[in-house]
Amino acid sequence: MHLKAPVRVPRAIPSDRLRGLLDQVPGAKDKLALVLIAVYAVRPKQVAEIRLDDLNRSTGRLRIRRPNRLDHEVCLDEFALRLVKDWLVERHHRWPHSTNPYLIVSPITVMHVDQPAVGISNFQTLRDRIGINATQLRQDRLLDEARETADPIRLMRLFGITSHTAIHYVRAAYPERFTIDPTQA
Structure with a gap:
């Protein structure tokens, strides 16, 4: 006898839960992460690993690196590009001497000697604030x-x-x- 495991069918989030999500998020970094995840369907681990040189603001393209697969290129819209700009301005204002190569940084990773990417736990506060993982x-x-x-x-x-x-x-x-x-x- 061959039994097949049940396939989980994804369910939509009610629109009333999605409405106003960006208003619930305070900072430019979290707004950018939310848009990359919710609009461009980028995984949190991939968001954390985006490097500054993966972003081409003049063409509006963002490279998503994927180990053992071809990289994926995302075309950002004007709103997302404005969020990128807002975050980069805030990042430079807060840490003008940072050489960390990652787009998303935290107070811990920004000046770390090893220049690590943020962990996905960095987005836990985002999840807690909006109530959706x-x-x-x-x-x-x-x-x-x-x-x-x-x-x-x-x-x-x-x-x-x-x-x-x-x-x-x-x-x-x-x-x-x-x-x-x-x-x-």
């Missing part, structure tokens, strides 16, 4: 785009996800379009 935000964004386009290839290009993940989200958005395979039931 990063995984839920990312899943909601992917599901929202899947509902909008129903095109797994667009999801793959836009978010740099695998075909399996893209189809999973399209299937969750449009379950009626997929017939159930009797051998998998």
